[in-house]
Amino acid sequence: MVYKDEQLDEEKVFKDPVHRYVHVKDRVIWDLIATPEFQRLRRIKQLGTTNLTFHGAEHSRFNHSLGVYEIVRRIIFNFRNEPHWNTKERLLCLCAALLHDLGHGPFSHSFEKVFKLDHEDFTQQIILGRTHVHTILEKVERGFSQKVADVIAKTYEDKLVVSLISSQIDADRMDYLQRDAYFTGVSYGHFDMERILRVMRPIDDQVVIKSSGMHAVEDYIMSRYQMYWQVYFHPVTRSAEVILSKILHRAKYLFEKKYRFKLEPTHFISFFNERPVLDEYLKLDEAIVFYYFQLWQEEDDPILRDLCERFMNRRLFKYVEFNPNQQMNQWMELYRLFQEAGIDPEYYLVVDSSSDLPYDFYRPGEEEERLPIHLLMPNNELRELSRQSDIVESISGKKRTDHKLYFPADIVSSMQDGKKQRILELLDNGGAKKHVN
Amino acid sequence: MLTNHAKLMQFFSIAKEVTGRKKLQKMIYILQKNNVPFAEKYQFHFYGPYSEELSLRIEELTNLGFISEEREEKSNYYQYHYQITGDGREFLNQFTLDMPDFTLMVERLNTKSSRFLELVSTMLYFDDLPRNEIAEKVHVVKPKQNYTDEELKEAWMFIDSLQENQLA
Numbered sequence: 074m075v076y077k078d079e080q081l082d083e084e085k086v087f088k089d090p091v092h093r094y095v096h097v098k099d100r101v102i103w104d105l106i107a108t109p110e111f112q113r114l115r116r117i118k119q120l121g122t123t124n125l126t127f128h129g130a131e132h133s134r135f136n137h138s139l140g141v142y143e144i145v146r147r148i149i150f151n152f153r154n155e156p157h158w159n160t161k162e163r164l165l166c167l168c169a170a171l172l173h174d175l176g177h178g179p180f181s182h183s184f185e186k187v188f189k190l191d192h193e194d195f196t197q198q199i200i201l202g203r204t205h206v207h208t209i210l211e212k213v214e215r216g217f218s219q220k221v222a223d224v225i226a227k228t229y230e231d232k233l234v235v236s237l238i239s240s241q242i243d244a245d246r247m248d249y250l251q252r253d254a255y256f257t258g259v260s261y262g263h264f265d266m267e268r269i270l271r272v273m274r275p276i277d278d279q280v281v282i283k284s285s286g287m288h289a290v291e292d293y294i295m296s297r298y299q300m301y302w303q304v305y306f307h308p309v310t311r312s313a314e315v316i317l318s319k320i321l322h323r324a325k326y327l328f329e330k331k332y333r334f335k336l337e338p339t340h341f342i343s344f345f346n347e348r349p350v351l352d353e354y355l356k357l358d359e360a361i362v363f364y365y366f367q368l369w370q371e372e373d374d375p376i377l378r379d380l381c382e383r384f385m386n387r388r389l390f391k392y393v394e395f396n397p398n399q400q401m402n403q404w405m406e407l408y409r410l411f412q413e414a415g416i417d418p419e420y421y422l423v424v425d426s427s428s429d430l431p432y433d434f435y436r437p438g439e440e441e442e443r444l445p446i447h448l449l450m451p452n453n454e455l456r457e458l459s460r461q462s463d464i465v466e467s468i469s470g471k472k473r474t475d476h477k478l479y480f481p482a483d484i485v486s487s488m489q490d491g492k493k494q495r496i497l498e499l500l501d502n503g504g505a506k507k508h509v510n
Numbered sequence: 511m512l513t514n515h516a517k518l519m520q521f522f523s524i525a526k527e528v529t530g531r532k533k534l535q536k537m538i539y540i541l542q543k544n545n546v547p548f549a550e551k552y553q554f555h556f557y558g559p560y561s562e563e564l565s566l567r568i569e570e571l572t573n574l575g576f577i578s579e580e581r582e583e584k585s586n587y588y589q590y591h592y593q594i595t596g597d598g599r600e601f602l603n604q605f606t607l608d609m610p611d612f613t614l615m616v617e618r619l620n621t622k623s624s625r626f627l628e629l630v631s632t633m634l635y636f637d638d639l640p641r642n643e644i645a646e647k648v649h650v651v652k653p654k655q656n657y658t659d660e661e662l663k664e665a666w667m668f669i670d671s672l673q674e675n676q677l678a
Contacts, residue, residue: 185551191551193553226554227554227555228636228650228651230651230653232556240556278654279556396574397512397515397574397601398574398575398576398597398601401601404511405604423511424511426512426515426567426570427566427570428514428563428566428567428569428570433562433565433566436565440530440531440587440588440589440590440624441532441557441624442531442532442535442560442565443555443556443557443560444556444557472573473566473569474566474569474570474573476570
C-alpha cells in the first residue's frame with residue numbers, strides 16, 4: 074500500500090477534554106505528530122500570558138492543533154457523500170488542519186510585534202524547508218508539502234478546502250473557543266458544535282450553514298464576542314502583555330547599545346537582529362524565554378531588571394480608561410512628569426488599544442472585504458447571517474474598541490515629591506481607577 | 511503612542527474621502543508594498559490581502575470621532591464612506607510622523623475601482639514569484655473574477671508607475 078493510503082493496524086486515540094477523543098488512523102498523521110517540530114508545540118502555550126489571569130489556561134498549541142485536526146476529520150466524514158466535496162482532498166485537509174499553527178513561537182504576538190516577525194512565514198518554512206515534517210509530506214507525493222503550505226496560506230486553488238481551516242466559521246475557531254473556555258474555566262465559550270457540524274454544507278467554493286442551524290451559529294457568534302471581552306482582551310492579561318513586550322524592547326535596545334549582559338543572550342541574538350533563521354527560531358521555546366527572564370532579574374540595567382521581576386512575580390501595571398480624543402493633553406503632561414521623576418515613560422506609561430491584539434469579531438463583510446457566513450435558505454438562496462439574525466446584527470453593530478493607559482502604581486505611590494499628587498490627579502481623571510488583582 | 515493610528519490619519523487627510531471598505535483595505539496594502547510604513551498585518555483572504563488589524567483600527571478611529579463613517583444602502587449591500595473629521599485633524603497635528611510623501615500614490619489609487627485594486631494587491635501579494643507565474647497564480651486564486659489579459663497588463667503598468675512615484 075502506498076504511504077498516503079497507509080492505515081495504522083489499530084486506530085489510535087488521544088483522550089481530549091474538549092472533544093473526548095481525537096482519532097488517528099492515517100499513518101501520515103501519526104508520523105507528523107511524532108516529529109520534533111510538532112512536539113515542540115507542547116512547549117508553547119496557546120494563550121500566552123492569559124494564565125496570569127486565569128490560572129487554568131496552561132494548555133498548549135499542541136492540544137489545539139490536535140483539536141482542529143479532529144474537528145476537520147469529523148467535518149469531512151460528514152461531507153463524504155456531498156456532491157460538491159472532492160474526497161481526494163481528505164488527507165490534504167487533515168494535514169493542513171494539524172499543521173496550521175506549526176510556526177507559532179512563545180508569546181507569538183509580542184515577539185512578532187517587537188522583532189517584526191510573522192509566525193505564518195515560519196509555518197511555511199517548516200513545511201517547505203529541510204525538516205522532518207517536510208520529509209513526511211513529500212513521502213505522500215512529490216509537491217504535497219507545497220499544497221499543505223498553500224492551504225494554510227489560504228492561496229490553494231480549492232477555496233472549499235481552505236475555508237474548513239480558515240473562514241469565519243472554521244475548525245480553528247471552533248476548537249480554540251471551546252478549548253480556551255474549558256481551560257480558563259469561564260462559562261461563555263460554549264456552543265453546540267455537533268449541531269453546527271451537522272448543518273454545514275459544502276457549496277461551490279465555501280462552506281455554508283443550512284438555515285435551520287442558524288440558532289446554533291448565533292450561539293457560536295455570541296461565544297466569540299463574550300470570549301473576546303472576558304478572556305482574550307482581559308485588562309490584566311493586557312497588562313502582562315504590555316510588560317512582556319517592554320521587556321523584549323528593552324533587551325533589544327540594550328543589545329543594540331552594546332550593553333554587556335551577564336550571560337550572553339545567545340538564543341535571542343538573531344531575534345534582536347530581526348533575522349532569525351529557522352533552526353534558531355525552533356530552539357526558542359517558552360522554557361528558554363523564562364530562563365532568560367529569570368536571569369535578567371539580576372541584570373545591572375534597572376529597567377530590564379524591574380520589568381522581568383514584575384513579569385515573573387506577577388507584579389503587573391495598573392490601568393485607567395483612556396480616551397485619546399479627550400485626554401491627549403493629560404497624557405502629554407503625564408509623559409513629561411514621568412520623565413522629570415526619572416521614570417522612563419517609554420516603558421512605564423503605555424497606551425494599549427484593542428487593535429493591538431486583533432482577535433477578530435464576526436464581520437458581515439458586505440463590501441467583499443472578507444467572506445461572511447452564509448445561510449442556505451430552503452429555496453437554495455444564500456443569505457448573509459446578520460441579514461437573517463437580529464442577534465448577530467445587533468452584535469455586529471456594537472462598539473467593540475477601547476484604550477487603556479497602563480502604569481506602575483507602586484512606583485507612583487512611592488514617589489516623594491510634589492509631582493506625585495499631580496500624577497495621581499491626572500490618572501484619576503482618566504476614569505474610575507481600577508486595580509490589577 | 512498611537513503612532514500607527516496617526517499614520518492612518520495621515521492617509522485619510524490626504525485621501526479626503528474613501529468609498530468602500532474593500533477599497534480601503536487594498537489601498538493601504540498597496541501603499542505598504544510601496545514602502546509606506548503602515549504597520550497593519552495582512553493575510554490572504556477570499557478577496558485578496560486583508561488585514562483584520564486595519565479593520566479594527568478603523569473601527570477605533572471611527573469610535574473616537576477621528577474619522578466619520580457613513581453607511582449608504584445599495585441594492586443588496588451597504589457601502590461605507592470615510593472622511594477625516596476636525597477632531598481627527600487636531601489629533602494628527604500632535605504627531606511628527608516619519609513618513610515619505612505618498613500623496614500622489616493615494617490620489618492615483620483613489621481613482622481606481624475596488625476590482626482593479628483587488629487585482630493589483632493580489633499581484634503584489636505574490637511578488638516573490640516571477641511575473642509570468644504571478645499571472646498564473648492570480649487565475650488560480652481568483653478564478654471567478656475572470657481577469658482579462660488587458661486588465662493584467664494595465665495592472666502591471668500601474669504597479670510599475672507606482673514604483674516610479676515612490677522613487678520620485
